[in-house]
Amino acid sequence: MLLPAPAKLNLILRIIGRRPDGYHELQTLFQLLDWGDELAFELRHDDAVSVQAGALDIPLEQNLVYRAARLLQAESGCRSGVHITLQKKLPHGGGIGGGSSDAATTLLGLNQLWQCNLSLDRLAQLGRALGADVPVFVRGHTAWAEGVGEQLTPVETARHHYLVVMPDCSVSTAAVFGHPGLTRDSAAITLPHLREGRLDSRWLEQHSGNDCQALVEHLYPEIRATREWLQQFARAQLTGTGACVFAAFDSATAAAEALADLPDRWRGFVATGVQQSPAHRQLAKIAAGA
Known part of the structure; x- marks a missing residue:
């Protein structure tokens, strides 16, 4: 089984508060893309989980692909094993959901390959234990998110093509969210009435932006330089x-x-924004025997 793990963009990212448990209250618009990593799944003759991830230098026990497979085994009682080959295109620490998307595709793919028959709701709950962004990839639709990112409302966005630029640096999400200089008091905004699920482009243009940008550009001047170069287009x-x-x-x-x-x-x-995850489309084809 060969499945994509698509990238995402945050067209809006607002931080409206910090909870007593340390997590942040967010409002964000996840835009899925038609470009990303690729995972190949091959059944093993035992119950082991092995992962080949190329040059990705992460210990196996910390690899979200491995953790997702083991979590699904534990939840479902599955006694099958798998060898997973991960073809990385998305950079680590890039903010485009590489690890989260890989974990989600692992949950979705193995749920079908191992015939676990867990619901999408349950898979999303498992994904939440792996990372805040995993559920949107599990559910597989461009979405407006609130809470810590788990309250998802599917939306349709206008079709755009995106140029995504990756500077030669990696950003720690934990370091940014833990930094005292991060703005955490943006006013909450209300998702407008959706006509047939479509988000109004003028509303999106009015509210687009990222509360993390000023701090990240201060900490990483190379990211500021990258954005300023792209801004000319x-x-x-x-x-x-x-x-x-x-x-x-x-x-x-x-x-x-x-x-x-x-x-x-x-x-x-360059990638195109999509409404449904390419992983979901591929799984539907496999299920239909295409």
Whole structure:
């Protein structure tokens, strides 16, 4: 079984408070993309879980793919094993959901491969134990999120093509959220009435932005330089806690032309925003025998 693990962008990220348990109250708009990592799953003859992750230098017990597989085994009582090959495209510490998406695809894929038959709600609950962003990838739809990111409302967004630029640095999400200089008092906004689930583009343009951006750019001048370079083509902003920055274009051609001018010290890719996760679409094809 071969499945994608798509990237995400935070088109909006507002931090409206901090809870007594240390978690932050957020409002964010997750935009799924048609570009990301890829995972291959092969059944083993024992109950072991093995992961081949190329150059990704993370101990096995800390790898979210391994943890997701073991969590699903424990929850379902499954006695099967699996070998997982992870093809990484998404950078570690990039703010585009690489590890979270990999974990979600692992839960979704093994739930089908191992015939665990857990509901999507239960898989999302398991995902929440792995990370705040995992549930949106499990549910597989571009969504407005509140709480600590677990309260999800599926939305339809206007079709855009995005240039995502990856500076040569990695940002620790925990370090950013724990920093005393982080703004934590943004006013809450209300999701407007959705017509057939579609989000109004003017509302999105009015509220787009990222409360982490000022702090991250102060701590990492290279990220500021990246955004300022991208700003010459279209409005650019940070995604998540960084390090990646992005800008929206009306055509893939315009985004590709900007990418062609990218300085050599940075990497980038062009992707299209999608409403449904490519992982869900692929799983549906597999289930249908396509």
